[in-house]
Amino acid sequence: MANSHLTPGVVSGRLKAEAYHDNFSDKEPPFDAHExxxxxxxxxxxxxxPCVTACPTSIDIPMFIREIQTGKPEAAAKTIFEQNILGGMCARVCPTEQLCEEVCVREVAEGKPVEIGRLQRFATDTVMSKGAHPFTRAPSTGKQIAVVGAGPAGLACAHRLAMKGNDVVLYDARQKPGGLNEYGIAAYKTVDDFAQKEVEWLTQIGGITIETGKALGRELTLEALRDQYDAVFLGIGLTGVNALRTEGEDKSHVHDAVDFIAALRQSGDLGKVAVGRDVVVIGGGMTAVDAAVQSKLLGAEHVTMVYRRDRDHMSASEHEQDHAASKGVRIITGAAPLRIVGNGAVQAIEFAYTKETAEGLTLTNETFRLRADQVFKAIGQSLEGTPEGLQLSGRKIAVNGQGRTNLDGVWAGGDCAIGGNDLTVTAVAEGRDAAEDIHASLMR
Amino acid sequence: MADLSAEFVGIKSPNPFWLASAPPTDKEYNVRRAFEAGWGGVVWKTLGEEGPPVVNVNGPRYGAIWGADRRLLGLNNIELITDRPLEVNLREIKAVKRDYPDRALVVSLMVPCEEAAWKAILPHVEDTGADGIELNFGCPHGMAERGMGSAVGQVPEYIEMVTRWCKQNTRMPVIVKLTPNITNILYPAEAAKRGGADAVSLINTINSITSVDLDAMSPEPMIDGKGTHGGYCGPAVKPIALNMVAEIARNPETYGLPISGIGGITTWRDAAEFLTLGAGNVQVCTAAMTYGFRVVQEMASGLSEWMDEKGYSSISDFAGRAVPNVTDWQYLNLNYVTKAKIDQDACIQCGRCYAACEDTSHQAIAMNEGRVFEVKDDECVACNLCVNVCPVEDCITMVRVPGGQMDERTGQTVPDEYGNWTTHPNNPSARAAE
Known part of the structure; x- marks a missing residue:
């Protein structure tokens, strides 16, 4: 007998095969040419x-939209890629409702913005589906740069450096390049192996060698890279995961949401991904939403997201929250976990309602229990394994506006560096700008 | 409720909306559908002389231009006059008129420029019981090369001559349809009047190439790699038609000559505009070809609502009311000074007014902190471009500077009284006249 949404415990195959396909198809279908x-x-x-100002990569949005309107999506794509070589991914994952579309004059006036994200996808898909790369490489500079981390920041940096004639070796700790694009985003936001296709398309510029399975502090040291290369860019992301520090956190079926999301993305067959009947996700960010929604889409009966503060403090956008709610995820705000209950495996979590006070967030005496056979922790990631000598600012690598660290010849950008907002598009901007600065300093 | 009935050169129709001579009126089947849908009258598609009918191309007959969401803005055609035998058309006209005696049925005609040819066809048309004839001096393609259509319409003497032949050989009212493919619409209109025309109708279609196929390097519509100019019509031509109608309506030589207004009429409002500028009724084609015959119901209901709102009980209450306000540039009041004013509550901060004014006009809009756009009265010449490019209706308006106040741009006090170019000190002729 096959499993269903009512099967107790953490099991796979809760849905029929075609249901997986439907649930994990494109969240927002692409426009056709007329649309x-x-x-x-x-x-x-x-x-x-205002949309251009709001875009972290400053894409000339009105221009690319006009180029679409006049029937030249190829020209539009070039306008986009000039500013943001990961324009294809950003078109899929950017929280446009908090960026360009939020400030679109038609959003302000009518509550209905120009659909910038979907238009960007139309333009970039048109070019990328043909496999055409719109840029050519400048003559070789003879410079060699190591880019560590093949996520959005590293890819953008590597592309810009290569385009300017430099040779780049792009290292990544995982088995595939792409970083969070490949491992950290809900499957329905980037279907058809788009992250890998984008890396392949991007590296057509030439001059980029990708070496996977190589991590800083494992196969690589910053010291050796500095010796070997003319410059080093670190786009190593945040690989540490914040702990709950709650009693019972060690029970089985209590996982980090990022691991669940990564495993789901890498599974060839979603029918083999196990999910609980009663899933509780702790956290209020995009990662929490992605874990919660995908649990529901895998056939969990009840999925509840619990966030310790009120709704206004959630870092998941209203649009994301609505999306979660539309998929049947229940969102509880203002509650923090007290303890995880279970005999070996988790069975329930006890929460206390919280209260904002002058001393900060405090627990009240009002408590409740949620049944749970699977718990995902999504309360943030942190920098891990920072090489010696790198100056930090808070818990991130200190950089100036061009991404320079305190070490000569070492730049950093993306989530690992100070100043960003943990968005793909911001990481792209930082990688690109660091590349410009690296190139300029090497050409001096 | 307003009475929409119209009488044009003695021809009565329940409303002023006629279908123009064109594909929609080529056959009994279509015309019956049109009358069932509510059209007040039709001008039957142009008949030619007896004998083998003309042939049409077998490739595309129409080309078009579109606006957003593929809204049809302009259409052109290279179709000729009816390609069905004369006797079939005459039989059908008779049958339709018999069944719809309350509707106007006018027959469009185009035969060679010889009196015998016109003399021959007119009795046949009279036999059908049709209400009148319209002389097609407008068709700009195909027939013109054979010495008919606009080849006649472009020579005032021919218009006068053929009109006179028709008036002498039929009791039916004669409407002369004018081509806009001329330098001054008054010459053919005056010629028609001299020939005894009961009315003119205008405009016929405008010579045009809608687009070029950039792969085939051929104009559109393309027939086997080649194209030819076709007749342009639809919403895009309305402003041209309105001007020509108004010119005839206010010209002393043609004043009072009934006009059937044609050219891009798509809605009740378009029709009302033609009627106020001197048309006695209107003819429609492209709107029907785009949306089907039912559009007449919107035209009728809209016009009726508007007339009720304004207190007009019949068409004659407002017909021609705008004609006295059509004047020459030299009589416009130069002491009428206005300034653009931006309603900050309505403004959505797109900055189009700023780009237009700053780049292409008078640098009279300031872009202030927080994307607040404000008109500089000392630079504003009241050109209205900002109003026209603003995406928000009524966000920017032109506000009059009252007489006695200073125009900040010129530093001069705005005079109270009317003053035009004919009396302006900068006008050399004005000085000479002193």
Whole structure:
């Protein structure tokens, strides 16, 4: 007898095969050419457009939309890629409702923005599906740069450096390049192995050698890289996971959400991914939403997200929260875990409601229990294994505006460095800008 | 409720909306559907002389331009006059008129520029019981190369001559359809009047190439790699048509000559505009070809609502009301000074007014902190470009500077009284006249 959403415990195969396909297909289907033309026509081509200011990579949005409108998505894609070589991924994962679309004058005026994200996807998909790469490499500079971490920051940095004629070796600790694009994003946001296809497309520029399975502090040392290369860029992300520090955290079926998301992305067959009947996700960010929604899509009967503060403090956007709710995820705010209960495996979690006070968040005496046979922790990631000599600012690598660290010849960007907001698009901007600075300093 | 009935050169129709001579009126089947849908009248698609009918191309007959979401803005055609035998058309006209006696049925005609040819066809048309004839002096393609259509319409003497032949050989009212493919619409209109025309109808279609196929390097519509100019119509031509109608309506030589207004009429409002500028009724084609015959119901209901709102009980209450306000540039009041004013509550901060004014006009809009756009009264010439490019209706308006106040741009006090170019000190002729 096959499993269903009612099967107790953490099991796989809760759904019929076609249900997995439906549940994990494109969250927002791409525009066809006519839809794109109609959507593009809504753009007013604003002067000094607010959307451009809101975009961390400063894409000339009115221009690329006009290029779509006039039937040249190829030109539009080039406008996008000039600023953001990962424009294809950003079109899928950017919280546009908090960036470009939030400030679109039509959002402000009518509550209905120009659909910038979907238009960007239309343009970038048009070019990428043809396999065409819009840029050519400058003559060789003879410089060699090590980029550590093949996530959004590293990829953007490597591409910009290679385009300017430098040779780049792009290292990554995991088996595949892509970083969080490959391991950290909900499957329905980037279907059809898009992250890998994007890396392949991006490296067509030439001059980029990818070496996977090589991590700083494991196969690589910063000292050796500094000796061997003309410059080093660190885009190593946040590989540490914050602990709950709650009684019972060690019970089985209590996992880090990032591991669940990564395993789900890497599973060839979603029918083999095990999920609980009663899933509780602790946290209020994008990772929490991705874990919660995907648990539901895998056939969990009840999925509850619990966040310790109120809704306004959640880092998941309203759009993301609505999406979770629309998939049947229950969101409880203002409650923190007291202890995880179970005999070996988790059976329930006890929560206390919280209260904002002058001393900070405190627990109240009001408590409740949620049945849980699987718990995902999504309360943030942290920098891990920082090489010696690198100066930190708080819990991240200290950098200046161009991504320079305190060490000569070492730049850093993306989630591992100070100043960002943990968004793909911001990491791309930081990688790109660091590449410009590296190139400029090497050419001096 | 407003009475929409119209009488045009003695031809009565329950409303002023006629279908123009064109594909929609080529056959009994279509015309019956049109009358069932509510059209007040039709001008039957142009008949030619007896004998083998003309042939049409067998590739595309139409080309188009589109706006957002593929809204049809302009259409052109290279279709000729009816390609069905004369006797079939005459039989059908008679049958339709018999069944719809309350509707206007006018027959469009185009035969060679010889009196005998016109003399021959007119009795046949009279036999059908049709209400009148319209002389097709407008068709710009195909027939013109054979010395008909706009080849006649572009020579005022021919218009006058053929009109006179028709008036002498039929009791039916004669409407002369004018081509816009001329330098001054008054010459053919005056010629028609001299020939005794009961009315003119205009505009016929405008010579045009809608687009170029950039792969085939051929104009559209393309027939086997080649194209030819076709007649342009649809919403895009309305402003051209309105001007030509107004020119005839206010010209002393043609004043009072009934006009059937044609050109891009798509809604009740378009129709109302033609009627106020001097048209006695309107003819429609492209709107019907785009949306089907039912559009007439919107035109009728919209016009009726508007008339009720304004207190007009019949078409004649407002027909021609805008004509006295069409004037020459030299009589416009130069002491009428306005300034653009931006309603900050309505403004959505797109900055289009700023880009337009700063780049292409008078640098009269300031972009202030927080994307607040404000008009500089000392630079604003009141050109209205900001109003036209603003995506928000009524966000920018033109506000009059009252007489006695200073125009900040010129530093001069705005005069109270009317003053035009004919009396302006900068006008050399004005000085000479002193």
């Amino acid at each position: 794109a033309a109609v959507a593009a026509d809504r753009c007013y081509f604003c002067y000094d457009a």
